[in-house]
């Protein structure tokens with residue numbers, strides 16, 4: 452039985468491990484941390500559970516292929532899927548707008564706010580419905596595909612969103628709240644089509660959260676791997692892949708041990724793989740992406756607060772506008788605050804948990820990574836950030852005054868340290884307008900048996916793409932073995 456060493460026990464690695472075992476390969480996952488999951492994780496602080504990852508999980512609608520993949524991977528188990536009534540809410544000058552789970556309600560709410568924006572509102576909704584039809588998640592029973600005629604009529608609306616950034620789309624609306632709404636979640640730089648995709652999946656009941664959140668989902672996948680006879684090695688950090696000509700023969704680890712391999716699957720950020728784990732340059736086609744301005748890496752600054760009440764004045768995710776004087780420091784225009792009333796075990800009884808997140812681009816991320824070299828200054832900056840964020844929350848919701856206590860602050864430097872991505876990025880490249888979708892080969896020119904399985908091969912990354920990358924890597928191995936791939 453060929454032996455596959457999988458470097459990294461995130462979702463890509465867990466998926467690669469599970470599909471290896473389903474296909475009768477001998478699989479060893481080597482993860483540098485004490486637990487598997489990578490970005491799909493969470494941690495405990497002072498009696499609260501902080502959830503790092505899932506805001507929406509594409510593939511929670513049972514009529515989709517992605518749902519079937521999650522089932523195969525043991526990711527959903529038999530837990531309930533929580534889908535809130537709205538993905539996020541934005542407020543300006545006392546008016547609010549939410550991306551409602553019901554797409555028609557979302558459209559009607561926008562029309563009520565701004566009849567003058569009817570043409571743009573209908574164009575966006577038409578594109579969203581077309582995406583739902585393509586994904587087979589439209590309609591009441593969530594399994595209606597789009598007809599060729601519908602696709603042709605929606606094409607101009609889809610193309611328009613492909614050509615616009617979220618900022619450019621926002622500028623087409625007259626109403627200030629709708630303008631803010633379209634940039635609140637993904638900033639003003641991303642391709643507007645990506646927002647339409649998120650809306651399509653969420654409103655197609657295909658973007659829920661398995662109850663228990665990220666840590667529990669990662670553990671279910673790790674359990675599935677081990678139940679299939681997979682070998683999970685934790686606290687096992689790979690330092691070098693060893694070669695016999697074009698053929699990877701083994702992997703050496705920081706603890707001084709070496710494990711022989713017939714195949715090596717690498718799930719780490721290519722920027723940290725090539726020239727480090729692999730003593731060769733990154734393939735040109737992939738290296739190009741790191742230089743093009745329309746493919747962006749991003750990370751976030753986050754903080755978590757305990758709250759001395761179990762009755763919060765907002766539901767789900769809520770976009771708070773950052774006043775101009777703090778924008779430079781936070782590197783963002785909005786901070787998204789999130790509550791977890793659907794997770795009874797995340798906070799003690801009578802209390803609640805609030806998490807806050809502000810996206811930041813590469814430049815800001817780089818600064819945090821450099822700042823962490825000076826631990827005292829870094830700790831000071833984190834304290835200041837949590838003070839700014841808690842004062843923003845208290846200003847918006849005065850009833851929370853003196854009820855918030857900071858549990859933790861984490862930055863791009865945290866992600867760089869934890870998952871080892873170069874810029875602390877936790878998704879793949881985000882696309883700006885007019886950027887062709889990224890899909891890169893998983894084989895490395897000049898090497899026979901090293902396969903990449905990573906969200907970095909396909910934009911915009913995320914959990915389904917990571918899981919798919921693991922599956923495709925095993926498919927590649929089975930092709931090389933001249934055997935049929937089993938799902």
Ligand SMILES: Cc1cc2nc3c(=O)[nH]c(=O)nc-3n(C[C@H](O)[C@H](O)[C@H](O)COP(=O)(O)OP(=O)(O)OC[C@H]3O[C@@H](n4cnc5c(N)ncnc54)[C@H](O)[C@@H]3O)c2cc1C
Pocket residue numbers: 458459460461462463464481482483484487488489490491503504505506507508509687688689690718719751869870871872877878879904905906907912913914915917
């Ligand atoms: C705040 C946040 C919110 C998110 N929200 C969503 C969401 O709502 N929906 C969604 O779909 N996705 C979301 N994501 C993205 C999602 O978490 C990632 O796309 C996915 O987890 C990537 O998985 P991966 O296995 O490719 O990479 P990673 O998670 O980065 O895993 C790589 C693994 O390799 C390990 N490793 C690194 N170097 C070595 C080494 N030398 N030796 C051994 N092990 C090593 C790391 O420790 C890590 O476990 C979010 C992420 C974050 C952080």
